């Protein structure tokens with residue numbers, strides 16, 4: 376069967392001398408793995424379109440056991456990400472995250488849009504890295520069924536407090552009177568988390584936080600993610616090792 380869909384290449388693996396298997400986050404079929412057969416022999420246009428971080432229009436043959444890319448045309452390449460190791464490694468972490476959380480064989484337009492927007496802002500440096508990291512982590516968790524309940528204190532229903540506490544194991548919020556085990560989050564961080572979880576996709580990237588709060592936000596979303604996904608991300612460890620040296 377022949378399928379046509381737009382997608383972002385989130386992983387590439389060499390197979391033998393000439394072939395590669397690429398993992399594509401597609402709009403219509405979720406995560407899809409396909410041979411980019413004889414990529415070196417392919418027309419250069421298709422070769423470029425099947426590289427990591429290329430967003431392309433794919434024409435794919437779907438056989439009984441495997442898929443093969445027939446043709447691919449680049450829509451966007453995010454060239455600027457390759458200029459900087461830090462931004463590139465964060466982009467690769469987003470890719471690893473998408474590979475883990477996006478469903479297979481179902482449509483995944485919301486995941487794809489999230490990835491494309493985050494990569495766009497990351498490539499153009501129009502949003503701080505930590506904002507993009509926290510937003511991508513938490514929003515993707517929401518899409519895949521791990522949305523925390525941040526409406527109010529779980530026990531007393533208080534909406535605001537000087538400091539609130541986030542219980543990452545259960546994805547619940549507590550005020551300072553009711554907290555027993557959560558990590559503290561300033562009101563700015565709580566508001567940002569609410570925004571990331573509940574806002575309309577169009578307004579998703581429209582918020583700011585001071586650097587210190589961004590750091591706290593990023594630590595909270597990362598630990599919430601790792602608690603629920605229960606695996607390590609090599610790309611995240613690498614990104615953190617780069618930024619820790621600063």
Ligand SMILES: [Zn+2]
Nearest residue numbers: 528531550553
């Ligand atoms: Zn309370």
